[in-house]
Amino acid sequence: MPDRPMIEIQNVSKFYGIYKALDDVSLTIGEGEFFSLLGPSGCGKTTLLRSIAGFETPTAGEIFIDGAPSLTLPPNKRPTNMVFQNYAIFPHLDVAENVAYGLKRLKLSPEDEKKRVGDALDQVRLSSLGKRKAHELSGGQRQRVALARALVMRPKVLLLDEPLSALDKKLREEMQVELRTLQKAVGITFILVTHDQYEALALSDRIAVMFGGRIAQIATPKEIYQRPRTRKVADFLGGMNFLTAKVLGEQGNAVSVDAARFGAVNLDKPHGFTAENGHVTVGIRPERLRLLWDNDRAPHELAGRIENRAYFGEVTHLTVGVDGLEQPLSMVETNDHGADDLPIGAEIRLAYDPDAFVLLAEYEAVRRV
Amino acid sequence: MSVLTQRLRFIPWLPVYVAVYFLFLYLPILLLPVFSFNNAATTTFPLAGFTTKWYASLAGNSVMMEAAWNSLVVGISVAVLSTVLGICAARAITRYRFRGQRTAAGLIMAPLFLPEIIVAVSLLMIVLAIGIELSLVTVILGQTVFCVPYAMSVLVSGFEGFDRSLEEASYDLGETAIGTFRRVTLPVVAPAIVSSLLVTFTISLDEFILAFFLSGTAPTLPVYIWGQLRFAAKLPGVLALGTIMLVASILMLTLAEILRRRAEKRTQLALMLP
Numbered sequence: 001m002p003d004r005p006m007i008e009i010q011n012v013s014k015f016y017g018i019y020k021a022l023d024d025v026s027l028t029i030g031e032g033e034f035f036s037l038l039g040p041s042g043c044g045k046t047t048l049l050r051s052i053a054g055f056e057t058p059t060a061g062e063i064f065i066d067g068a069p070s071l072t073l074p075p076n077k078r079p080t081n082m083v084f085q086n087y088a089i090f091p092h093l094d095v096a097e098n099v100a101y102g103l104k105r106l107k108l109s110p111e112d113e114k115k116r117v118g119d120a121l122d123q124v125r126l127s128s129l130g131k132r133k134a135h136e137l138s139g140g141q142r143q144r145v146a147l148a149r150a151l152v153m154r155p156k157v158l159l160l161d162e163p164l165s166a167l168d169k170k171l172r173e174e175m176q177v178e179l180r181t182l183q184k185a186v187g188i189t190f191i192l193v194t195h196d197q198y199e200a201l202a203l204s205d206r207i208a209v210m211f212g213g214r215i216a217q218i219a220t221p222k223e224i225y226q227r228p229r230t231r232k233v234a235d236f237l238g239g240m241n242f243l244t245a246k247v248l249g250e251q252g253n254a255v256s257v258d259a260a261r262f263g264a265v266n267l268d269k270p271h272g273f274t275a276e277n278g279h280v281t282v283g284i285r286p287e288r289l290r291l292l293w294d295n296d297r298a299p300h301e302l303a304g305r306i307e308n309r310a311y312f313g314e315v316t317h318l319t320v321g322v323d324g325l326e327q328p329l330s331m332v333e334t335n336d337h338g339a340d341d342l343p344i345g346a347e348i349r350l351a352y353d354p355d356a357f358v359l360l361a362e363y364e365a366v367r368r369v
Numbered sequence: 370m371s372v373l374t375q376r377l378r379f380i381p382w383l384p385v386y387v388a389v390y391f392l393f394l395y396l397p398i399l400l401l402p403v404f405s406f407n408n409a410a411t412t413t414f415p416l417a418g419f420t421t422k423w424y425a426s427l428a429g430n431s432v433m434m435e436a437a438w439n440s441l442v443v444g445i446s447v448a449v450l451s452t453v454l455g456i457c458a459a460r461a462i463t464r465y466r467f468r469g470q471r472t473a474a475g476l477i478m479a480p481l482f483l484p485e486i487i488v489a490v491s492l493l494m495i496v497l498a499i500g501i502e503l504s505l506v507t508v509i510l511g512q513t514v515f516c517v518p519y520a521m522s523v524l525v526s527g528f529e530g531f532d533r534s535l536e537e538a539s540y541d542l543g544e545t546a547i548g549t550f551r552r553v554t555l556p557v558v559a560p561a562i563v564s565s566l567l568v569t570f571t572i573s574l575d576e577f578i579l580a581f582f583l584s585g586t587a588p589t590l591p592v593y594i595w596g597q598l599r600f601a602a603k604l605p606g607v608l609a610l611g612t613i614m615l616v617a618s619i620l621m622l623t624l625a626e627i628l629r630r631r632a633e634k635r636t637q638l639a640l641m642l643p
Contacts, residue, residue: 055537075540088538092556101552102542153542 005064006031006157006189007052012061014047014213021047022058023213029157029191029206034183036192036200039210040236046161048210049193053082053159066156081150082159086166087142089134095145096121096130102153120152123182140171147182157189164199176202197237201225209233229270231281231360240283241329242360247278255359257282261302261324262352267359281360286317286330288356291348293337298351304329306346316340320350401615405608410601423609433610436593440574443505443589447512448570454513455520455565462521463528481518488515489582496583503585511579516569523568523629527561560628567625571618590614 007029014022022044029035037045050056052063054075063070070078081102090098099117108116121127124144129137137145143163150158163179164172180203183190194200200207201221208218217229228234231242245257248264255273259265259282267282292298307328308319316339318331331350333339342348405424409417427433461467462474480488492511501507535557539549577591584592594610597603 053541055540075537076543076545080541082538082541084534084538086532086534088532088534090535090538090553090557101539102544105543105548149538149542 004031005029006033006066007191008064009048009052010062010064012048012051012058012063014044014051014056015059020213022051025061025213025215027208027215027218029189031189032187034180034190034192034203034205036194036204036207037210038194038197038200038207038236040195043210044213045193045195045210047213049082049159049161049191052157052191053080054078079156080159081153081155081157082161083143083146083150083163085162087146089137089142089145089149091134093134094130095126095132095134095137098134098145099148099152101149116152120148123151123185124148139167140175143167143175151182151186155188157191158183160190160192162193162195165194165196172199179203201237209236211236226285227268227358228283229361231283234283234358234360239286239330239332241286241289241327242281242283243325243327244279245282247280255280257359259357261322262354262357263300265354265357267357270359270361273359273361282357283360284352284357287332288353289320289329289331290351291318291331291333291337291339292351296349296351300352300354302350302352304348304350306342306344306348309340309342309344311340316342318342320348398615401608402612405605405612407605410605423605424613426606427609427613430606433590433593433606436588436590439505439584439587440590443508443512443580444570444573446509447516447573448566450509450513451516451520451569452524452562452565454517455524455569456562458517458521459524459528463525463531464533477521478518480515485515485578489579492579493582503583505584505587505589507583507585508580508589511583512573512576515576515579516572519572520565520569523565523625524558524561526629527558527564531558560631564625564628567621567628571621571625574614575618 005028009025009027009029012022012025013020025044025048037048039045047056051058052065054070054073054077058071065079090101093101096117099120100113103113103116106113117130118127121130124147126141126144126148129141132141134142134145143166146163160179164175167175176199179190179192192200192203201224204221206218206220207224209216209224211232217224217233219227224233225237228237228240234240234242243259243262245259245265248256248258250256250269253269255267255269257265257267257280265282290298292301302322304320304322306318307321310317313335315332315334318333318339319328320331321328329350403416406419406421407416408420408422458474458477462470489511492507492514496503496507531554535553536549539553540546544552575591576589577595580589580592581595588596590610594607597607
């Protein structure tokens with residue numbers, strides 16, 4: 001949990017007619033935290049961000065910004081600034097005028113204003129482009145202008161609405177690094193809305209995964225990837241092999257299950273866990289399964305055969321059929337041993353770590369978090 | 370193949386057709402300035418020599434000057450009124466989604482396709498039925514009805530790309546609603562508005578039928594010109610006046626088109642994703 005709360009969202013709901021865009025959402029975001037709202041389109045993440053900015057008024061609930069109840073404040077009175085998805089660069093102004101836009105109302109001396117604009121442009125490495133117009137800028141540059149224009153206001157919270165979605169892959173990866181560096185440098189709270197799980201994992205201190213107007217899980221990137229609470233969260237964050245397992249017994253905070261061909265597996269029991277008809281869903285990430293070559297031995301092995309193979313450059317994705325499992329397993333292998341040359345139908349052995357299994361609730365069971 | 374058909378094959382038919390087409394379109398209009406500088410009271414060839422006396426005579430013609438003044442008053446009023454109404458309509462059409470939107474847009478544009486004389490007669494009937502005296506005011510009202518569709522089509526193309534997030538960005542940066550309108554909305558759509566003013570002013574300046582039916586005793590320039598055509602001696606003066614109006618119209622419409630394109634480019638660039 002964060003040290004000092006900057007944003008407190010309490011039981012916020014937003015209805016459009018009978019459609020619930022946000023359904024009783026509560027969460028706290030700390031000062032200086034890089035927080036991501038992650039989810040598929042229509043999950044309510046943008047509505048939540050726009051509620052913090054003041055562009056949407058929740059139907060119920062309260063939002064505190066730095067301790068102050070803020071729902072009655074219009075966007076221009078909130079200590080938040082936003083980077084819009086399409087950047088919304090003012091087309092009739094040049095770069096420096098765009099950045100100075102919000103400062104004009106502060107009635108600074110011309111020297112102070114010039115200095116702050118210059119500093120903000122330095123921060124995003126655009127100092128040489130102050131006189132350019134919006135249409136003379138590349139996508140990455142437009143994004144930097146939008147960032148500088150927001151940061152120059154020295155907000156307590158910077159809101160970013162899918163800021164990288166319009167950029168091509170290479171530029172997006174560069175900007176991810178830059179965003180993270182920038183956030184560390186200015187030290188303020190960043191709230192990022194994204195549907196790209198890799199972006200959220202790479203940038204955030206914590207992530208809230210949202211589905212259908214509700215928060216499914218809030219955790220650090222590592223925890224949310226390795227210990228997803230529900231099948232839906234696990235699925236959204238990347239590949240996962242799902243198995244139905246029979247509950248053998250419960251002891252304190254642990255559950256022992258029979259994971260078909262994987263044998264008996266001990267798992268952490270999530271809060272409020274109940275097994276339906278004595279069966280649960282467990283999952284293991286594809287990269288936690290490992291191919292065994294020639295004389296390799298492992299404490300936990302399974303035999304299978306290659307059913308499909310897809311080459312991805314640095315890795316190969318394998319689909320492996322195992323007798324006694326309903327679904328074939330997905331695996332990801334690096335190509336240093338020749339996984340990319342395995343023929344379809346080849347008999348292989350694979351190793352797994354029973355500790356890598358995670359117990360997953362069906363979505364409905366842990367909707368309230 | 371005969372020699373004739375062989376020769377015919379080498380005549381560039383398409384360019385010839387285009388040349389004839391443009392000649393047909395523009396020759397009559399080109400004759401207007403030519404005869405307006407001709408030192409003779411009749412419009413016949415050969416030309417009798419160069420003179421600017423017809424232009425000079427216009428300055429001393431007080432009736433004509435009054436008609437010109439009337440046209441200016443009507444033109445400016447119509448331009449402002451129809452552009453203001455057009456702004457409201459164009460904003461509603463481009464910004465909001467509502468029931469009957471397409472129908473509303475269609476009904477606003479409809480006067481463009483109605484026979485003008487029918488519109489003029491029905492307006493005259495209503496004006497007389499209500500008992501309003503015919504004056505420049507009735508001309509202004511009638512021409513405004515007729516000009517709103519033109520204003521709207523120019524404005525819609527300027528507003529279409531205007532992205533709501535520009536206004537939101539302005540609020541977000543601390544600006545008020547009024548400040549946002551002044552600092553963002555107006556400058557971004559200004560070229561479209563100026564373009565609409567120019568187009569509607571030009572249409573009003575040339576408009577005859579509505580002005581003829583609704584103007585009462587104060588004629589606008591087109592109505593004055595029509596009245597002068599009965600007197601052969603006045604023809605060169607009318608030609609000079611026509612030339613001036615022609616040049617003014619072309620200049621204003623060119624400027625309007627340049628501004629409209631600039632407005633379109635601006636708003637589209639604001640929206641354009643990299």
